[in-house]
Amino acid sequence: MRSSSRREFLKYLSWAGAALSLPWPASATTSDHPGRxxxxxxxxxxxxxxxxxxxxxxxxxxxxxxxxxxxxxxxxxxxxxxxxxxxxxxRLPTHDxxxxxxxxxxxxxxxxxxxxxxxLQPLDRADEKHAFLFLADPQTQTEAEVQEFQDGTVPDVRQTVKALGDRPVFGVGGGDLVFDDLSLFPGYEAAVQQMGIPVVQVVGNHDLNFDAPGDPGSTATFRQYFGPEYYSFDRGAVHYVVLDDVYWPGSDGFGRKTDDYFGHLDPAQLAWLKQDLALVEDGRPVVVLLHIPPLSTAYERRGESSPSVRGMISNRDALYELLSPFDAHIISGHVHENEHRYAASPHEHVVGTTCGAWWTGPICYDGTPRGYAVYEVNGESLQWRYKATGHDADHQLRLYPAGADPTSPDEFVANVWGADDEWTVVWYEDGVRTGHMARRVGVDPMSDRLYDGDDRPEKHTWVDPQPTAHLYYAPFNPDASRIRVEATDRFGRTYTSALNAEADPAGTTSG
CATH class of the missing domain: 2.60.40.1120 (Carboxypeptidase-like, regulatory domain)
Known part of the structure; x- marks a missing residue:
């Protein structure tokens, strides 16, 4: 959706600016009656x-x-x-x-x-070491997709939890639990029940009541199933905060109804967060879980001059200020791709989605496989990696032979979807280390093959491949019979993948 994103931005910039300039209530609440x-x-x-x-x-x-x-x-x-x-x-108290x-x-x-x-009941083991799974955007639109979520994601989660050993584990439903059809919430609940771990929920833009007169009423059904939209809890040394950064105005400010939204944290929520964090010691790890990222840089990769109001938190600086005393991480979903951002003091994690590109294929439109993020906490230290559904835990890159990217016909390509600035990616030719691969913005060849074109993918033809910053390139050597790539993450874990130099450009090899 490279072209449509720009149009969306221009379409909504005027009404979003008007909405943001309106006087916000001093005590915005989730109920519309006068109260006492x-x-x-x-x-x-x-x-x-x-x-x-x-x-x-x-x-x-x-x-x-x-x-x-x-x-x-x-x-x-x-x-x-x-x-x-x-x-x-x-223990996190739970429903059945x-x-x-x-x-x-x-x-x-x-x-x-x-x-x-x-x-409250105590845990049956210490939680200084614990883990959590961030499942962004299950986003089921039909009963068939609910079944696919239950049949594919749930067993994978159970295997991951088992592999984590005796750590206490909880899950995070990272918003867009369904795709506008709120009658599918019970299907999501059934999936959670099968996972066998407590799961906290984040509200997403597709979890709203669009017939409500404004933002407070838009989360009425979500509250009936899952309770408050924002809250906090502790595990070990880490303070976790769930926020609702999806603001639905219900009107464009001129009396016209709209079913759209933008990223914003309302004043009441920020005031609550200030009180909540005042009880947390400076320097402690604080993990913020929300749906819309503070700022998705997708617009930069698409060559656009401004971000969409739907892909950022309009008042994110207020959040950064509240988090500045802490060792903070902000984890989100929403944009169906993997990204790490360090422009402000918190480390911002944007996680690829459980549904991939809206259940149209095995990958998100940046080439990241369907899946979720796994975080392991040891005291005050966090480690993470992306878990591709249906693959081993060390499935962290995909290789494409020379010619797979037509813009770089003399280079082979590695998509290392979990990479951040601390990763190193090198290649070997016939067992000899040759050098560091160059990181560049590009389009994943598999995504291009699956999603490019007016008639693809068949289920949602509006899905398009998107430029990503986690592609790595190196020159093709026709004299080498085998190429191996090693990608080492910031925690020292190394993942490998190999391909034969004469491989068909349409093919891929993953490790």
């Missing part, structure tokens, strides 16, 4: 009594439990939930489906005083 003051009291209990210092919130105000585990919170019936930030060492359940509804009919008690 309500006092919420309760207790957070463990097996041996009250738990001290547990943050409790209604999404606006944050308090902490006292020595006996009791808390008191001034709230409003405008707020749909009271919920807690689950501390390290305790495995989706996280750390919240209690605030019923406007309960009166001016509400009691909400939470009971």
């Amino acid at each position: 003051a309500v006092e919420v009291t309760g207790r957070v209990r463990g097996p041996n009594g009250g738990l001290e210092g547990v943050p409790v919130t209604d999404g606006i105000n944050v308090t902490q439990t006292g020595a006996d585990g009791r808390y008191q919170l001034a709230s409003s019936t405008r707020q749909p939930f009271v919920y807690l930030s689950v501390p390290a060492g305790y 489906t495995g989706t996280a359940h750390f919240y209690r509804p605030l019923d406007p009919g309960e009166g001016d005083a509400v009691e909400a008690t939470f009971r």
Whole structure:
């Protein structure tokens, strides 16, 4: 969609700018009724009594439990939930489906005083070492795609969890859990239940009620299934924050309805985040999980002068400022490609999608295979790699012979989809190390073959190959009979792939 992206940007720039200039409510909430003051009291209990210092919130105000585990919170019936930030060492409470359940509804009919008690169970092992899986954009549009998600992704996740050994593992549904048809949420829940791990959910732009009058109502169905749109919890030394950065105005500011969105963090959420992070020690690892990346650089690779309002957080500088005291990582999906960005202090991870290019083929349109990211945490240290669905964990690159990229006919190509600035990629000719491959922006040859053309792919002809920055090139030597590529990540893990020099340019070899 190289050309359509530019058109989308021009189409929505004017109304998005108008929306951003409107006066935002000082206390944006997720309910549209007037509301009244309500006092919420309760207790957070463990097996041996009250738990001290547990943050409790209604999404606006944050308090902490006292020595006996009791808390008191001034709230409003405008707020749909009271919920807690689950501390390290305790299980994430879940529904029977495995989706996280750390919240209690605030019923406007309960009166001016509400009691909400939470009971937490300790983990059966220490969580200083733990892991999590980020599953971006399952984005199922039909029951058949739900089945494909359940039949393909779920067994792969279970194998990955088993390979992680005795670490506590949780999952993250990284938004766009479905593709506009919210009646498919139960299919997503069924998949989570089969995974056998607790899973927290991020709201995506395809998880919205587009018939709502504005942003607060757009997440009504998501809340019914999964609870609050933003919250936090701890695992070991890491503080995790889930945010809702999808803003749907419901109107373009001139009374005209629209079903579009842009990336934005509303003031109430930022005010809550400031309170939440005030309880976290400076220097600690903080991992932010959201849907739209702070800034996708896809527009630069397409040669466009400006990013789309739908591929960035408009007020990302406010997020960066709040995260500046911490060792922060921001993990997102949304754009169906793999990317790492370091322009600001947090390390931004954009993860390839579970559905690939909307269930049209085995890869995203940048050549990244369908899959998800696996993060292993040891104390305050994070390691990660991308896990391609249906492949071994060391499947981290794909090779193309000379001629596969018509713009570089005398070079062979390696797509190293997990690469960042700390990776090294070298090649060998007949066992002799020859040099470092050159990293350049280009189009993955398989993506070009599968997705280029007005009639391809058949299911969604609007899917097009996209330029990516994780392609590596080296000159083809006709005298070499075998070429081997070694890609070494920032953690010292080396992955290899090889091809015969006389391979057909239409073919590929992966390792």
